[in-house]
Structure formats: C-alpha cells, structure tokens
Amino acid sequence: MVLTGSGGHFCAGDDIVAFAAAKADPAHAEVYRQRIQEAYAAVQSAPLPVIAAISGVCAGGGCSLAMCCDFRVADATARVGVPVAKLGLVYPTIQLQRLAWLIGASNARRWLYSGQMFGIDEIGRTGFADAVAEGDVVEAALRFGAPMTAAAPLSIAGSKAQLNAVLAGQVAQRRAELDAMVARADDSEDFREARAAFAEKRTPHFKGR
Numbered sequence: 001m002v003l004t005g006s007g008g009h010f011c012a013g014d015d016i017v018a019f020a021a022a023k024a025d026p027a028h029a030e031v032y033r034q035r036i037q038e039a040y041a042a043v044q045s046a047p048l049p050v051i052a053a054i055s056g057v058c059a060g061g062g063c064s065l066a067m068c069c070d071f072r073v074a075d076a077t078a079r080v081g082v083p084v085a086k087l088g089l090v091y092p093t094i095q096l097q098r099l100a101w102l103i104g105a106s107n108a109r110r111w112l113y114s115g116q117m118f119g120i121d122e123i124g125r126t127g128f129a130d131a132v133a134e135g136d137v138v139e140a141a142l143r144f145g146a147p148m149t150a151a152a153p154l155s156i157a158g159s160k161a162q163l164n165a166v167l168a169g170q171v172a173q174r175r176a177e178l179d180a181m182v183a184r185a186d187d188s189e190d191f192r193e194a195r196a197a198f199a200e201k202r203t204p205h206f207k208g209r
Contacts, residue, residue, distance in 0.1 A: 001046060002141045003069060004053040008077070011062025016087065036061065037094075044068040044164060047157035049148050053141035054078045054129070059117065067098040070160065073144050074120060074129040075137040081117035101167060103128050152194065153208035154185045 005011050014036075022032040043050055043065065052058075052069040058080045066072050066080070074080075082099065084091045091099075091112060100108040103126040111118070123129045133140030148156065158181040165174045185191060190206045197204035 001048055001050045002053050002138055002145070003043065003050060003065075004138055004141070005056070005062075007056075009056030010052065010054040010058040010078070011065055012057050013060030013062045040064060040068045045161075047160065048153065049145055049156060049160075051141045051145050053133075053137045054080070055137045057117075059083060064092075064095045064098070067095065067102060071130045071141075071144065072128060073131045073133050073137060073141040074123055075133040075135075075140070076120050078120050078123055078129070079117040080123050080128060081115065082111055083115040083117070085113055085115035087115075098167075102126075150203075150206075152185075152188075152190045152204075152206040154181075154188055154190055158182060158185055 019032070022029045049071065050069040052066040052072045054066060054072055054074040055077045056079065058066055058074075058078060060082055063080055063082050082091055082095075096108065096112070099111070103111070107126045120129070120132060124132050131140065131144050158178075161174075161181055162171075162178055165171045165178060171178070189209050190204075193206060194204045
C-alpha cells in the first residue's frame with residue numbers, strides 16, 4: 001500500500017484553529033484526539049507493507065502519519081518537521097517515541113527543540129526517509145515495494161505484528177496473538193506451496209492462506 005497526499009504535499013498536519021476549538025470542550029477534545037489516534041493505528045496495524053510517498057510538506061501530525069507507515073520514500077521537494085516548539089505544544093509521547101526510534105534521540109531533540117522544517121538531505125541523513133525518489137515519488141514508492149509483492153502475505157503480517165509489539169514494548173501482552181500468527185503460518189497452504197516450490201526449484205505462488 002502506498003499512502004500519499006494531494007496538491008504536491010503529503011500532509012500539513014493538524015488544523016491548529018480546529019484543534020483550539022476542540023479543546024474548548026473536554027469531551028469533544030477527547031473524541032478529536034481519539035479519532036486521530038485511530039487513523040494512525042489503522043495505518044500501523046494494516047497487515048501489509050505501507051509506504052509513505054512524501055513530497056512537499058510533511059509536518060506535525062503529517063509526520064506522525066508518515067511514521068506509522070513501514071517505510072518512507074521522499075522526493076527533493078519534501079520538507080519534514082514537528083513544529084510544536086513554535087506552537088507552545090508538546091508532541092504526543094507515542095509519536096515522540098516513534099520519532100526517537102526512527103532518527104535517534106539526539107536528532108529527535110534537535111527536530112523538536114528547534115521546530116524547524118528539514119529538507120531532503122537531513123531527511124535522508126537521519127534515516128527518516130528509507131529512499132530518495134528521482135522523478136515521481138509514488139512511482140518510486142511502488143518500485144521500492146515491488147520486491148515485497150512476491151512475499152508470503154502471512155509472513156509479512158506476522159513479522160509486522162511482531163515488530164510493532166517489540167517497538168511498543170508489548171510482546172508479553174500480545175504473546176498469545178503473536179504465537180497464533182506463527183502457528184498459522186506453520187500450518188498454512190503458503191508454507192506447503194513454498195516447500196513444494198523449493199523441492200521443484202521454482203518460484204512459489206502465495207495466496208495468503
């Protein structure tokens with residue numbers, strides 16, 4: 001799956017005026033925050049690789065959205081940042097955690113404390129972008145993900161769930177779910193197909209079951 005924006009920009013982030021209005025009503029503010037987190041969770045938990053194709057602005061909540069993807073491909077126009085220090089806000093802890101995992105604590109401090117927007121050189125140097133696109137960023141993202149399309153879907157879904165659990169420190173809480181995914185793959189039609197393909201020296205054809 002490739003996720004991208006429109007009008008030459010990935011995502012400008014939260015609407016500060018709308019956010020200020022939502023905060024006036026605590027119940028509404030909670031729903032507002034919850035729905036944003038649900039959107040992030042839907043991207044992060046999708047059982048297939050998700051690649052953010054980033055051009056133009058990717059700021060604040062847009063940066064959070066990009067970090068919920070498995071990979072990020074950016075073009076020369078990309079500008080990424082978390083301007084909370086310029087808005088008098090504090091970045092949600094779970095998003096800060098993802099940023100620190102991705103670019104390291106020292107880089108995360110500099111990004112957050114300065115509130116700057118960074119161009120493609122910084123995005124690539126820090127590891128925020130997994131690849132830099134030459135030409136159309138969506139086409140580049142599709143090329144980046146092409147080798148994954150031949151992989152076994154159950155394997156990818158299981159590996160993604162495991163990695164998400166490891167990074168979130170939730171392995172113990174999700175142990176039964178993760179073990180069930182391992183067992184399902186062990187007993188899958190796809191594994192039997194892979195075993196036969198190995199013996200017959202041919203490329204396996206997976207069906208996700």
